[in-house]
Amino acid sequence: MRRLLRARLLVPAGVAAGVAAAGLLTFTPAAQAGTAPSGSSSSASSLHASTASASVAPTTSGAAGSASAKAAGINPVTLPSSYIAPGEALFAANCASCHGTDAVGTSRAPNLQGLGAGTIDFWVSTGRMPLADPTEQAVRKPPRFNALQTLEIAAYVQSFTPGVGVPIYHVNLSQANLAQGQSLFTLNCAACHTITGAGDALADGAFAPSLHVATPTQIIEAIRTGPGNMPHFSAGNITNAQARDIVAYVHEVIQHPTNRGGFGLGGNGPVAEGFVALLIGVGGLLLVAFWIGERA
Amino acid sequence: MIDKSLRWVDDRLGVAKGGRTFLDKIFPDHWSFMLGEIALYSFVVLLATGVFLTLYYVPSAKEVIYHGSYLPLRGQRVSEAYASTIGLSFDVKSGLLMRQAHHWAADIFLGSIAVHMARVFFTGAFRKPRELNWVVGVSMLLLGILNGFLGYSLPDDLVSGTGIRIAYSILESIPIVGSYIAFFLFGGNYPGNGIIIPRFFIIHVLIIPAIIVGLLAAHLGLLVKQKHTQFPGKGRTEHNVVGSPMFPTFMAKTTGFMFMTTATIFLLAGFAQINPIWQFGPYQPYQISYAVQPDWYMGWLDGALRIMPSWEFVGWGHTWPLEVFLPAVLFPGIVFNLFFAWPFLEAKLTKDRAYHNLLDRPRDRPKRTAAGASVFMLLFMVFCASSTDVLANFFNVPLQSVLITFRIIVIVLPILTFFVTYQICKELQGYEAAGKRKHPVVVTLTPEGEYRTTEMAPHPGDGHEEIEPIPVPTFINLVPPELATGSGVRRVMR
Ligand code: HEM
Numbered sequence A: 001m002r003r004l005l006r007a008r009l010l011v012p013a014g015v016a017a018g019v020a021a022a023g024l025l026t027f028t029p030a031a032q033a034g035t036a037p038s039g040s041s042s043s044a045s046s047l048h049a050s051t052a053s054a055s056v057a058p059t060t061s062g063a064a065g066s067a068s069a070k071a072a073g074i075n076p077v078t079l080p081s082s083y084i085a086p087g088e089a090l091f092a093a094n095c096a097s098c099h100g101t102d103a104v105g106t107s108r109a110p111n112l113q114g115l116g117a118g119t120i121d122f123w124v125s126t127g128r129m130p131l132a133d134p135t136e137q138a139v140r141k142p143p144r145f146n147a148l149q150t151l152e153i154a155a156y157v158q159s160f161t162p163g164v165g166v167p168i169y170h171v172n173l174s175q176a177n178l179a180q181g182q183s184l185f186t187l188n189c190a191a192c193h194t195i196t197g198a199g200d201a202l203a204d205g206a207f208a209p210s211l212h213v214a215t216p217t218q219i220i221e222a223i224r225t226g227p228g229n230m231p232h233f234s235a236g237n238i239t240n241a242q243a244r245d246i247v248a249y250v251h252e253v254i255q256h257p258t259n260r261g262g263f264g265l266g267g268n269g270p271v272a273e274g275f276v277a278l279l280i281g282v283g284g285l286l287l288v289a290f291w292i293g294e295r296a
Numbered sequence B: 001m002i003d004k005s006l007r008w009v010d011d012r013l014g015v016a017k018g019g020r021t022f023l024d025k026i027f028p029d030h031w032s033f034m035l036g037e038i039a040l041y042s043f044v045v046l047l048a049t050g051v052f053l054t055l056y057y058v059p060s061a062k063e064v065i066y067h068g069s070y071l072p073l074r075g076q077r078v079s080e081a082y083a084s085t086i087g088l089s090f091d092v093k094s095g096l097l098m099r100q101a102h103h104w105a106a107d108i109f110l111g112s113i114a115v116h117m118a119r120v121f122f123t124g125a126f127r128k129p130r131e132l133n134w135v136v137g138v139s140m141l142l143l144g145i146l147n148g149f150l151g152y153s154l155p156d157d158l159v160s161g162t163g164i165r166i167a168y169s170i171l172e173s174i175p176i177v178g179s180y181i182a183f184f185l186f187g188g189n190y191p192g193n194g195i196i197i198p199r200f201f202i203i204h205v206l207i208i209p210a211i212i213v214g215l216l217a218a219h220l221g222l223l224v225k226q227k228h229t230q231f232p233g234k235g236r237t238e239h240n241v242v243g244s245p246m247f248p249t250f251m252a253k254t255t256g257f258m259f260m261t262t263a264t265i266f267l268l269a270g271f272a273q274i275n276p277i278w279q280f281g282p283y284q285p286y287q288i289s290y291a292v293q294p295d296w297y298m299g300w301l302d303g304a305l306r307i308m309p310s311w312e313f314v315g316w317g318h319t320w321p322l323e324v325f326l327p328a329v330l331f332p333g334i335v336f337n338l339f340f341a342w343p344f345l346e347a348k349l350t351k352d353r354a355y356h357n358l359l360d361r362p363r364d365r366p367k368r369t370a371a372g373a374s375v376f377m378l379l380f381m382v383f384c385a386s387s388t389d390v391l392a393n394f395f396n397v398p399l400q401s402v403l404i405t406f407r408i409i410v411i412v413l414p415i416l417t418f419f420v421t422y423q424i425c426k427e428l429q430g431y432e433a434a435g436k437r438k439h440p441v442v443v444t445l446t447p448e449g450e451y452r453t454t455e456m457a458p459h460p461g462d463g464h465e466e467i468e469p470i471p472v473p474t475f476i477n478l479v480p481p482e483l484a485t486g487s488g489v490r491r492v493m494r
Helices: A002-007 A016-020 A038-047 A067-071 A081-094 A117-125 A147-158 A178-188 A216-225 A240-254 A270-292 B002-013 B015-023 B031-056 B080-090 B095-122 B131-153 B158-172 B178-186 B196-226 B246-271 B296-307 B322-350 B366-395 B399-430
Strands: A074-076 A169-171 B063-065 B077-079 B240-245 B313-315 B318-320 B441-445 B451-455 B490-493
Touching: A074 A240, A081 A147, A117 A147, A117 A216, A169 A216, A178 A240, A216 A240, A270 B031, A270 B095, A270 B246, A270 B296, A270 B366, B002 B015, B015 B246, B031 B080, B031 B095, B031 B196, B031 B246, B063 B080, B077 B080, B080 B095, B095 B131, B095 B246, B095 B296, B095 B366, B131 B158, B131 B196, B131 B296, B131 B322, B158 B178, B158 B296, B158 B322, B178 B196, B240 B246, B296 B322, B296 B366, B296 B399, B322 B366, B366 B399
Parallel strands: none
Antiparallel strands: A074 A169, B063 B077, B240 B490, B313 B318, B441 B451
16 A cells, blocks of 8 residues: 555645646656855865764675765665674564564565665664554654664665665765755755655645654665655665765754744744734734723 | 924924824724734834845846855855845844844734724724725735735745745636736746846835835825724714824824834844745745745635635636636635725615714624624635645644645634624623623621622722813913813814
């Protein structure tokens, strides 16, 4: 069922009734970068001195990684084979009831073989798996397993199909170009996740979650694997360097917006602004009027 | 000396008589008469901050490479309009404060007009002889909404750009003439060849503000000429006005109110972010963000568009996009025509052609009150429908169910509101003391164990006391000392 949903492109439906009919929705998930000269990358790096390296990584050797990925600062992580045995035990206890022995899938849950360690890592580290209710969209929860256990499960599932699927990436953001990231994010992601990354409801009861908590590793995994109803973007759509720029934009700007101008109203736009203007602004002035003008 | 020079001016210009009438203009002492002033003063703030913005804003769609201090945009191609608005927000001293003050003032301006209009409507202040001033007021509301939309479009960011795109489609949806109007305004097919920003700019900063200033002058001129309405009360008739004179009482009040309005706007501007366009990025015709909503005063149009089922039919060699035309052209058209025509409609229905200077209590006109409440409910619900996606996301329910719920609510609730309001008015009519301050009551326990309540006289200063109004003096220098003091409440004949 979910697979079906995933197959077709979900058109954002909030504006759909009138706007889509008026021929407005031109959604092009292609990597059409704004033309940003590279001169800005040095200034970009000054923004995030502290956030260069991300999350878990036992060894970040590039055995499986192409040169372009490494040059872009996206380094595949090789999982040691000693992780496989404990991973098998964890999988048998927590996942096999739905995904079957050897992760080949059952009527309740899909086959996991060949998806790659990155897919497993995304679903487990965001707490989406193990799932409680298989009929609902899996949502982000506090993860059930710690970082090491997650990697062990990933190593176990990967061991059936070595080298196939999306690996776990370690992202180095020091070379990232935020301007490119801004433009690419607007083009490829904002249609669903909204321009401020606050997330929004999509058609058919699905929703795109907020991007305010995902780690750089999870963001790149989401881009490359396309979880649930999200389309996946291959290196043909979004190059490794572009993916890194998007990750940097989400991690450094969306998650830490420049909130000049006072209290940001949650990125909720004119609806929140309208309520403030009417309740605090006009409402407050009504009270003043009530106070100044007497009752007659 | 001062006296002499004043006389010199008066001998030549004859301003004393007019000035005297102005200073003696009587303002009834009721808080609801201050609502229009919120609109007046926020408009003044709009003018002042708008002039500041004009000094730095560049009304041009020409593409430049951004080099300002906001890192995530550096090196991107953006329009000059967008770059200059980002500049206003990051590089111009107090620019962001002014931008935000301008925007909050616009939201408050239109909000206070709506509240002011509700006061005039529910008290029947629009009746003969004030129909004209009602029409002037509705025109200002219409122009204000329009100007808000234009101003909102000027920064040329992704969110407002989507709004312009929608506006183009709305224009196009008008049968027969639509595409010509759209072509005329945009100077060609969407997005126009960069002509739209300069055009919107000149309409926004010059043409509409000038018209509004003119209408405002007419509005206030008529107010002085026709004198205020007043609520019925002791000593108040159709032929007099009781209240505080312009000078000194009302002058003090209204100046204080001006400062409070300005302060409220600038406090919001300083502490609450509005329209952070740097987070939205520049407008590109091929990009769209999802949670795009217009400012609140346009929200009801957006809401109507959203919940409209997609009806469209092909005939006479054309496609008729009813799903855009009905909610975005016909619906607001009907609403505004109803607003404009209401005083005349009501006079026709009630056959009441008399002069009215005394106001109605809303409960005494249950049909009008119910009709007003019902239209208000309709607009409010359509307004709420503009946040269908926000609601769906917040309550975690499917968007489709939210849409269907709204389609039902929008029809059922206004009808329900009409009957409920009507009934409430009728009930209130039957209970004279409703809304009045209660008398103190003493409860005593009799030796037999029975409780008795006795009504007491109001505490001094607690009950509402009418002060005997004093006639306004008619000549300069002729204020008899015994009149110059006293309560300050004055009366003038119409
Ligand atoms: C009826 C009165 C007016 C309304 C409702 C109104 C409303 C608005 C709004 C909502 C914006 C968008 C602000 C933003 O978030 O960036 C805007 C922008 C602007 N307005 Fe006005 N305005 C009014 C009168 C004026 C006047 C009289 C002037 C000039 C003398 C002016 C000059 C500007 C300029 C230059 C901008 C673009 C700069 C910017 O977006 O920061 N406005 N207006």
